[in-house]
Amino acid sequence: MHPVVQFRLPSANPARVRLLLALLVFGNVWLAAVGTQRTVYRAGDELVTITRTKVDPSTATSPGYSYYSYTAANPQPEIVYYTNAQGITTRQYQTTSGSVGAGIRRQGCSRNPCGVGATCQETAGGRPVCSCPAGYSGNPLVQCRRAECLDHSECRGDQACRNGNCVNPCAGVCGINANCEVRNHVPVCSCPRGRTGDPFSSCRLQDPEELCRPSPCGSNTKCDVINGVPTCSCLPGYIGSPLSGCRHECESDVECSSNQYCSQFKCVNGCNQCGKGATCARVTNHRAVCECPKGYIGSPFTECRPECFGDRDCPAGRPACIYGICKNPCEGACGVNADCNLRGLTPVCSCPRDMTGDPFISCRPFTKEDLCNPNPCGTNAVCTPGYDRSNQERPVCTCPPGYTGNALTSCVRGECQSDGECSDHKACIAYQCVDPCVGQCGVGAQCQAKRHLAVCTCPAGTQGDALVSCRTARNYPVARYNKKRNAQLDGFAKVLRYGSWLSYKGGAMFKLALICLVLVTVGHSDAQCPDNPCGIEASCRLNSGGIPVCSCPFGYLGDPFKECIRPECVSDGDCTEFQGCRKGKCVDPCVFSCGTNAACSTKHHVPVCYCPDGFTGSPFERCDPL
Structure with a gap:
């Protein structure tokens, strides 16, 4: 058996073949066939096939020879060989492909059967073998030419x-x-961008997604075609080189920084x-210190x-x-020493009864100065x-x-x-110039x-007490008042004016708004404020000199010479728990006390x-909306 050699030849020339069954005999390649032999040899860069066909001996022109017809596969003149029974081969030129000429008896290389420049060597059987010498190329049966190259190194890189x-x-x-593309004298076939297939057979248009099939990326990656180019990236949760392969970011906490952990x-x-809802205080050695905020549970x-909803x-x-958070609304609502009471869920701040101050800031014990600071009285009042009355x-x-x-x-x-600031016929009574006679x-x-x-x-x-009544005149004794043994008062009245006793004859005279003591008999009365000269609800008492003094009781207001009126209140205690005493009136202390949009409640005044x-x-x- 002889080896089989496969050649890939240019497809443009139909005379070239791709596969040969080669039989190496004395440097020639033979294709064996029953009754027919074909010789395949290279002439230049062409493969030439010569067919040998046995000729009927009866037609031979030379007895004792075995005739074979040699026919070239191309139309050029070729050499035809005739071999006799003793193996002696002769040759003859033929002018037409397929024609057979007369055989010429010749033995071995005695008559050079080779072409110009070729060398001839005989086989052991005496068969001549033609070949081109080293450095030459061509058809050794026709002509050998000096070669352009002997190996690839003598050519350019793209040849x-x-x-x-x-x-x-x-x-x-x-x-x-x-x-x-020629790389180092070797042809390299590839499909152009956008095409795929077998570059030695055919390249077809490519589906863009085929660029990722099979994936050119490494393990744990994904391949996406972006602008016609396959792009590799690591899968989520993986890191590394997407071309060589991606790995997990971590397998354990030690692969992370101290303030992180592997999840x-x-x-x-x-x-x-x-x-949820917890606060992170710090992270130490991959572990968090978590806490629930104040007032939260869980x-x-x-x-x-x-804690509550x-x-x-x-x-x-x-x-x-x-x-x-559950809280007592009174916590922190009131000032120092102040009392706090809840009205529903609203804190009500107040100072204890024996203390004063701002209950939202501080309460302190009362002093006498506090009674009039700030001044609770009206305009211009003292x-x-x-x-x-209870001595408070x-x-x-x-x-x-x-x-x-x-x-x-x-x-x-x-x-x-x-x-003196009034006219002669008027008196200054209650700081007004009035007629002193009215009702006197x-x-x-x-x-x-x-x-x-x-x-x-x-x-x-008429006669009588002009201050009381006058009646028809009768004979009455003259009342006398012995002040200094000889003094006497004609009439029934004596008037105390600025601490002096004045006596008049023929009537009684007095000064209104000063205290008049009317005597109906001679002598001095010991009664407390007889014929009380004071107004309604006013109090009257005699001073050490025996002079009556009018005043309004504590908590009463008004002119003690006319009428004393008790106000609605004197202190907060006189009002309901939800009212305060303001200028003698029980009023709602919330009025005008709070800011815009604020709410107000009152407790303990x-x-x-x-x-x-x-x-x-x-x-x-x-207060502004949230």
Whole structure:
């Protein structure tokens, strides 16, 4: 058996074949066939087939010879060999392909059967073998030419040495639509960009997704075609080179930084270990320190939830749910030493009864100065510490000299302070210039104002006390008052004016607004304020000199010479728990106490300002919606 050799030849020439069954005999290649032999040899870069066919001996022109017809496969003149029974071969030129000429008897290389420049060597059987010498190429039966090259190194990099010639090795090598690139004298076939297939057969248009089939990427990657180019990237959770292969970011905590831990093969923030609503204090050695905020309960690694969602969730001691925490609304609501009481869930601050101050800042013990600071009295009124009927310290409001009015509301400067500021026929009474006669004389008496005084007399024909009544004249003894043994008063009245006793004859005269002591008999009365000269509800007492003094009882207001009126209140204790005493009136202390949009409630007479639900800010200035 002889080896089989496969050649890939340019497809442009149909005379070339791709597969040969080669039989190496004396340097020639033979194709064996029954009754016919074909010789295949190379002439230049061509494969030439010569067919040998046995000729009928009866037609032979030379007896003793075995005739064979040799026919070339191409139309060029070829050499025809005749071999006799002794193996002696002769040759003859023929001019037409397929024609047979007469055999010429010749033995071995004695007559050079080879072409120009070829060498001839005989085989052991005497058969001549023609070949081109080293460095030459061509058909040794026709002509040998000096070769262009002996090996690839004598050609350019994009050429190959074929049969002594430097040629383009790509000619006819690659398939349809394929590209051919010569690398180091070797043709390399490939499909151009956008096409795929067998570059030695045919390249077809490529589906872009085929660029990723099979994937050119490494393990744990994905392949995407972007702008016609396959692009590799690591799968989520993987890192590394997508071309060589991607790996997990971590397998254990030690592969992460100290403030991270490995979760699902990724290094993540260590604080992610804390539960819902929890706070992360710090992360140490991959482990988080989680805490529930103040007022929250639960596990900080699972969930922290508010202590309460409404007031109903809170105990009695902390009845209000404030931002998820049960609290006592009084905690921190009031000032130092102040009392706090809940009105519903609203804190009400107040100072204890024996203390004063701002209950939202500080309460301190009372002093006498506190009774009049700030001044609780009306305009222009004077406040002085005093006592009420229960001997409790209270502020006393009075109008100063020269002023008149209600000291709890307003004191107005009077028209006068003395009689000299009025006309002769008027007197300065209650700081007003008025007729001194009005309502001062008795029934049936007549009055005449003189030098600011009211002079009451009984008309002629009548007698009696002009300050009380005048009646038909009768004979009455003259009343006398012995002041210094000889002094006597004609009539029934004597008038005390500025501490002096004045005596008049023929009538009684007195000064209104000063105290008149009317004597109906001679002598001095020891009674306390006989014929009380004071107004309604006013108090009267005699001083050490025996002079009656009129005053309004503590807590009463008004003119003690006319009427004393008890106000609605003197202190907060006189009002309901939800009212305060302001200038003698029980009023709602919340009025005008709080800021815009603020709510107010009163307990123990003290207003408490706060921002209602849905508002925030300073309740004493302004509450704004959340």
